[in-house]
Amino acid sequence: MKTEPITWEGKTRFFHKKRVKVITGIIVALAVLIVTGLVFAQWFISKSLPDLDGAVVRAPVSAEVEVIRDDRGVAQIKAGKMEDLFFTQGYVMAQDRLFQMDMTRRLAGGRLAEVVGEAALDSDKFFRTYGMHRSADGLIAEFNSETAAMVEAFASGVTAYINKAFENNEQPLEFRILDYIPEPWTAEDTAIAVKYMGYTLTGNFRQELENYQLVKMFGEEAVHLFPEYHINDDFPVIDGESGGSARKNQIDPALSAYLNSFQTNEPVFKAEGFNKITAFAPDEWNGSNNWAISGEYTDSGYPLIADDPHLGLAIPSVWYQTHLELEDDFHSIGVTVPGIPGVVLGHNGHVSWGVTSLSADYEDIFLEQVNPENPNEYLFDGEWEEAELIEEEIYIDGKDRPYIHRVELTRNGPVMNKVTEDGPYQAFSLRWSGMEPGEELNGILRVNRSTDANEFMNGLDGFVTPGLSWVFADTDGNIGFRGQALIPVRPQSDGRFPVPGWDPDYQWDGFIPAEDLPEIMNPDSGYIVTANNKPAGEDYGYNIGRSFYPYRAVRLTEIIEEQLASGSPFTLEDMGKMQSDFKNTQARDLLPLLVEAVETWDPSSHPAESLEGEELDPLSETELETLELLNDWDFIERTDSPEALVWQLWYSSLPQHLFDRYLDIELSNSLTIHRVITEAAQHENSLLFGFLEEDWHIPFPKAARETFYEAVEMAKDLQGNQPGSWAWGERHQLEFDHPLGSVWPLQLLFNLGSWETGGSGATPGAMGYDTETGITNHAAGWRFIGDLSSVNGFFDVMVPGQSGQWRSPHYDDQIDTWVEGGYYPMIYDKAERNDMNRVVFIPEEAGTE
Template identity: 55%
Template sequence: MSSPVVTKEKRVSLLQKKWQKWLFVIFAILLIIIVMFMGVVYWFVTSSHPELEGELYDDVIREEVSVIRDGHGVPQIDANSAHDAFYVQGYVTAQDRLFQMDMTRRLASGELAEVVGEDALDSDRFFRTYGMHRETQALVEQFDRETAEMVNAYAEGVTAYIEEVFANGNDPIEFSILGYEPEPWTPQDTALVVKYMGYTLSGNYKDELKHYEMVRHMGEDALKLFPNYNEERFPVVTSLENNDDINIPEEQLKQEKDVDNVHPSYEQSEKLVENDTVDDHMEMDHRHIGEIPFSSEDFRELRAYAPSPYNGSNNWAVSGQLTESGFPLIADDPHLGLAIPSVWYQTHLNIENDFESVGVTVPGIPGVVLGHNQHVAWGVTSLSADQEDLFLERVHPKDPNMYLYDDHWERATVIEEEIQIEEEDDPHIERVEVTRNGPVINKVVDDGPYQAISLRWTGAEAGEELNGILRLNRSTDIYEFKEGLEGFVTPALSWVFADQQGNIGYRGQALLPVRQQSTGQLPKPGWDPDYQWDGFIPSESMPQEINPEEGYIMTANNQPIDEAYPFEIGRSFHPYRAKRLENVFEAARSKEEPMTVNDMKEMQVDFYSAKAETLLPKLLDALAVSDQKAVNDQHEGDEEKFDPLGEVEQEVYSLLEEWDYVEHADSSEALIWNLWYQTFADALFEDIFGFSYSNSNTIHDVITKASEHEEHVLFSFLEDEWHQSFPDFARKTFSEAVDEAVELQGENPRSWEWGEFHSMTVEHPLGEVFPLNHIFNVGDWPLGGSAATPGMMGYDQESGNITTAAGWRFVGHFSNDPEFYDILMPGQSGQLWSPHYDDQVEPWIEGELKPMSGSRSERESLKELRFLPER
C-alpha cells in the first residue's frame, strides 16, 4: 500500500503551525518575564512608600500623637504639645517629600554636583557665590525659645525618618538611582529653605543687566523705557493720604524721588592709582554710561541664573458688606514654578490648648505657612519688590583683591568654597570675593581679574520669619496677625488676611532698602558713597490697610501703593490680572450682587485677558493702517513695503476683531494673539538690543503711545535706523505670527487651538532624561489662560509647555458655619506610584476645590498612624 502524498503546501502549513505554536510560547514566556520584571520594579519602588497605619514607638516624643491621613494623603496631626507636633510634622513631611527636601537644600547651598556630577557645577558655583548657606547661622541665632524648640523638633523628626528608612533599606527610589544617602536635617537647613524661597521671588538684577545694556545701546533715551510708578498700575492701597495705617516719617514726605539718569564711566587705567589714593581720573561721569569690560554674552549668562519672571500670585479678601452671608471671603493662589512634587505641602496641625491650623507649608519649614486657624485666614502674593542691587566695582589695576570706595582702596574678603563633584577625587575650589556691597557674582561667567559686579540683597540680613510663622499660627484676629509679620525679611510678600470678627486687611512685608540716588533700575557705582543704601524702609511705613471702604482688598503683583508713596518698592509690577479682578469686584459692587464662595472659585480660573482687551485693538488698528497703505500702493503702482493681507491673514484678522478676549484651550484667537504679542515684543527689543524684554508695563507704554501717535523712543529709533513705523512693525510681526501658527497647526485658522500649543507636562527633577521622563513626569494636558489671566498659566515661548501656575488654590469663608477649600497640583506625595502622586490633577484642571481636612469625628474611617513614647 502506498504512502499518502504530503504536498508542499501542506508541509508549509504544518511548519507554520509549529512556528506559530513556538512563537506563542516564546511570546508568553517574554510576557511573563516582563510582567515579573515590572512586578519586581513596582515592588522595589513601592517598598519605600511610608507606613500610614499602625503604631510607631519613639524615644523623642513625650505623649501620644495621632496622624490621620485624609482621602488625598494629607496628614492631620493631633498632639498635646508643640514639641511633639513639630517633631511628627518633620517625620511625616519626610515620608512624602524627603528627596525634594534634600534637593532644595543641595541646590540652595551649592552641593548638587556632589550627587549628580559635573553638570551641576556651574549651578553650585553660582549658589556658593550668592552665599545663602553662609547666612543661615545668623537666622538661627534670631530664634526665640519657642521657635528654637519648634525648628529643632522638626529637624529631629526629619532625621529620625532618614535614619529609619536607610537602616531598613527602604529609601525612596530617587536616592537609589543617584546612589547616595542624605545627611541629617538641621535647623540651618530649615533656615536655608526660607532664604531659598526669598531668592525665588527676587531676581531684579536680571532687569538691571538688561537696562544697562539698553543704555549702552541708546544712551540716556533708554531710561524712558523703564516701567513707570503710577496709578495706571492699579495700586492695592489706593490712597496714601487717607490711610491711617501707614506711618511715614515727616522728612521722607518732603523728599522727591531721584531717577536713574546718572551713571559712571568705567575706564581701566593704571592712572587710577597713585600712592594708593584715587586720581582725578576716577571722578564719576554724571551724564553717560561709559565702556565697561563686560560682553553681552557675559550679561546673558549671568541673567540665566535669575529665577523665573512669572513667579507671582493672586489673592483677595472681601468684607461682609459685599458677600451673601455678611461674613468675609478670602482666596489665594500662589503662582510658582510647576514641579512634581509641588513646592507646597498640605498639612493640618492640632495642638491641644495651643492652636489648630490647616493649609500648606514648604517642605523643610515647620508650621502652616498659608491657610487658616480657628480665627484668621491668610494668603500671599509676591510684592514684586526690588530687594537687590548690582554694584559696578572698580578694581585696583595692580591688585585684583582691592576695590575702590570713596577715596581709598578696600580689600575684599576672600572665601574659598570647596565643591565636591561626583566621581572626582579633588574638589573644585571656588574663590568668592565679597566687597562691602556683597559677593562679586560675575566671576561665575567670566574670571577676568579686573572686572567685577557685586550683588547686595536684603535677604542676606537675619530676619524673624520662623518666629513669625509661630505667631501667625497662634493669632486670634487680624491685628495680632499683622503684628506677627514684623521682622519678616524675605520673601517680599503681599499678605491678605481676614478674621472671624469680620475684618479684612493687607500688609506688604519685606526688608527693603532706602536708596539715596536711584530707583534701583540700573547697576550703581560701588565706589560712590552716595549710592549706598540709607538703611531700610521702616516697618510701620510699609504699605498696609485695614477694612478699606471699597469693601475688598486685591493683590495680583500689581503696584502696592499709589505714587504719593515716598519710598521705592520696585517697578516690575503686573497690571493686567489686577485690572480684570478689579473689574469683577467693581461690577459686583455696582450691581449690588453679593459674592459667594463659588464666585471666588470661578475667579481663580478666569481666563479673560485684560492685556488682549487693552492692547489688541490698538495693534489691529495699526495693522489696518498698514494694510490700507499696501492696497493703495498696489493700486497706484508705487513700490510696496508689504503686500496686502493674504487670505489666511484676512481670516485671522476677522477672528481677532470678533474675539471676546477669553483664552479658552480651544480658542484659535488666543493662539494667534499670544504668538503675535510675543513676536512683537521679542522683535522690538531683539532687533535693537539683541535680547527679549517682556516687561508688561514697558510694552504697554510702547503700544499705547505709538497707537495714539505720541513719539516713543523705540519707534523713533526704528524710524531713524530702519524707517519702520508702528503700523509697519505691527504688520511685519503679525505676518510672522500667522506664519508660525500655520506651521504649527495648518492653514485653517478656525481649526487652530491654543491648548494644542499651550499644554502642561509637570516635570520631576529626574524627569529631564529618557526614559525617566516617562516614569516620573505627568501630563500632557491642553489648557487655556496665560501669564496675563487671573487663571494664570505662564509658559515657555518655544515649546508652549506651561511652567508656572497656581500650584495651590485656597478659598475660605468665615461664617456661622466656616468653609475652607483647597487643591494642590499635582498631589501630596512625592513618592513615585503613590496613589497621591498626582491624584489632584484632574480636579485642579477642572477648577474644582476640595474641602480642607476637618474635625477628628469626620476622619474616624481614615488611615491612622499613632506615635507612642518608647516603652
C-alpha cells in the same frame, strides 16, 4: 493552535511549528520574567511609601501623637507638646517629600554636583557665590527659644525618617537611582529653605543686567527706553491712604551723567556669558492673586478670602499641604514649603491668610573698580579696600578632589561676574536685602497662634524675605492687607540701573521703616485685591520698585465691582470662578491698537528715508479672516479660542522683532521690555518709538504688521490653514516635569502630561507659559478659598498631588480637579472626618508594638 502570519520585509512567512513552539516558549518566559520583575519592582518601590492605616511608630516623642491622613494623603497631626508636633511634621513631610527637600538644600546651598556630577558645577558656583548658606546663620541667630525648639524638633523628625528608611532599605526611588544617602536634616537646612523661597520671589537681578547692557550701548539715551509711564497707574492696592510726598521716578542729573559716561557701543556681556550668569536668576514672572471681601457683601455675613500663588509647576509641588493641632495652643491647616515647619498659608479657625509677591525691588547691582595692581582690592570713596576671600570646596560626583571656587565679598556683596569664566567683562557685586537677619520662623509661630487680625498683623513684624503682600480676614469680620518686606532706601538711584559701588552716595540708607510699610484694615470699598499690582499710590513716600503687573488685579476688581453694583452677595462659588477667570485685560487694552496699526499702516506717511519706496504686501484671505476674528473677540482665553492663540503668538513676537535682533542678549521675556511695549502702543508720542524710529527705523505700525504676518504663519504651521479651527489649548498645554525627568527613559517614569489649558500670565486664572513651546510653566499650584463663617468653610486644591513618591496614589491625584476648576474640602473639625487612615507615634520606651 493556529499559527498567525508575521510580515517581514513585505513578505508573509509561516514558521515551522517546532520553531514556533520554541519562540513562543521564549516569549512566554520573557513575559513571565518581565511581569515578575515589574511586580517585584513595584513591591520594592512601594516599600518606601508610608504606612497609612493602623501603624504604630515608635519615636522620640514624649506622648502619643495622632496622625490621620485624608483621602488626598494630607496628614493631620495632633500632639500635646510642641516638640512632639513638629518632630512628627518633619517625619511625615520627609515620608512624602524627602528627595525634594534634599534637592532644595543642595541647590540653594551650592551642593548639587556632589550627587549629580559636573553638570551642576555652574549652578553650585552661582549659589556658593550668592551665599544663602552664609546668611542662614543670621536667621538662626534670631530664633527665640520656642522657634529654636520647633526647628530642632522638625529637623530631628526628618532625620529619624532618613535613618529608618535607609536602615530598612525603604528609601525613595530617586535615591536608588542617584545612589546616595542624604545627610541628617539641620536647622541650617530649614534656614536655607526660607532664604531660597525669598530668592525665588526676588526678580530684579536680570532686569538690571539687561538695563545695563542697553545703557552701555546707548548711554543716557537708553533712558528713553524706560520712560515715566503708568499702566492703569499700576492699579495700587492702597491709593491715597498712606500720606507723605511722592518720589518722582526720574533719573537725577548725577545718575544721568554717570549713565552717559560709560557708553561704548559695545556689549557688556558675551551672549553665552550673559545666559549662563542669568540662568539661575529668579523668574521675574513669579506672582500670585489674593483678595478678601467684607462680610457686608457676602451671603454668609462673614468675610470671604481667596489665595492662589503662582510659581513654577513641577513634580512635586512647591507647596506641601499640612494640618497641625497643638492642644490648648493652636490648630492650623493649609500649606507650607517643604523643609519649613508650621503652616505658612491657610487658616487657624480665627484668622485666614494668603499671600502674593509684593514685587518690590530688594536688590541692587554695584559696579566695581578693581585695583590693577591687586585684583583682590576694590575702590570705595577714593581708597582701595581688600575684599574678603572665601575658598569654597565644591565636591563633584566622580571626581577625587574638590573644585576650589574663589568667592570675593566687597562691602556691597559678593562679586558675581566671576561665577562663569565667560561672564561679564565689568566687575560687579550684588546686594540683596534678603541676606539680612530676619524673624520669619518666629513669625510663623506667631501667625499660627493669632486669634484676630491685629495679632496676625503684629505677627508679621520682622519678616525679611520673601517680600509679600499679605491679605487676611478674621471671624470678627475684619479684612486687611500688609506689604511686609525689607525694602532698601536708595538716596541717589531708583533701582533700575547698576550704580557705582565706589561712590558712597549710592550706598543704601537703611530700609523703609516697619511702621511705614503699606497696610490697610477694613477699607471703605469693602474689599482688598492684590495681584502683583503696585502696593501703594503716588502719595506713598518711598520708592518700592517698578516691576508691577496690574492686569490680573484690574480684572478681579472689575468682577467685584460689577457684582457689588448688581447687589448680589458673594459666595464661595463666586470666589472659585474668579480664580479660573480667563479674561485678558492686557489683550483688551493692546490688541485693538495692534489691529488698527495693521489695518491702517501706510509706509509713505512715515518720514524715515529707509522706508522710501516700501510697499505693503496685500493681506491674504487667511489674514483677513484672522483680523475679523480678532475684531469680534471677547478677550476670554478659552482652550478652544483661535483668537487667544493669535494674540499670544503675535504679542510674544514683538520684543524679538523690536529688540533682540539689535542686541547680543535676548530680551523677549523681560518684564521691563513688555511694559515698555505696552506704554509705546498706548501712547503715540512715546519716547521709546521716537528713539527707535530715529536710530533703528522701526515705526510701531510697521512692527505690528510684520509681526502679525509672522503670527498668522506660525498659527498655520501649528494648526493648519483654517483660522476658525485654531485652538489656544492645542498649543497651551499643562505638563509636570520631575527633576530627573529630563533624562530618558526617566521622563516616562516620572513626568506627567499633558492637559489643555486656557488663560495666560495676564488672566486671573494664571497660566504663564514658555513662548517657545507653549507649555504652561507658571500657574497657581495651590488654590485656596474660604468662608470665615465656619472652620469647615475652606477649600483647596494643589497640583500635582501631595506625595513626591512615584507609585503613591497621591503623586498626581489632584490634577484633574485642578484643571476643571474644582476644589476639595479642607476638613478641620474632627467630627467631619470619616473613614480616614490613622497612624500613631508613641514614645520609644512605651513597650513593644
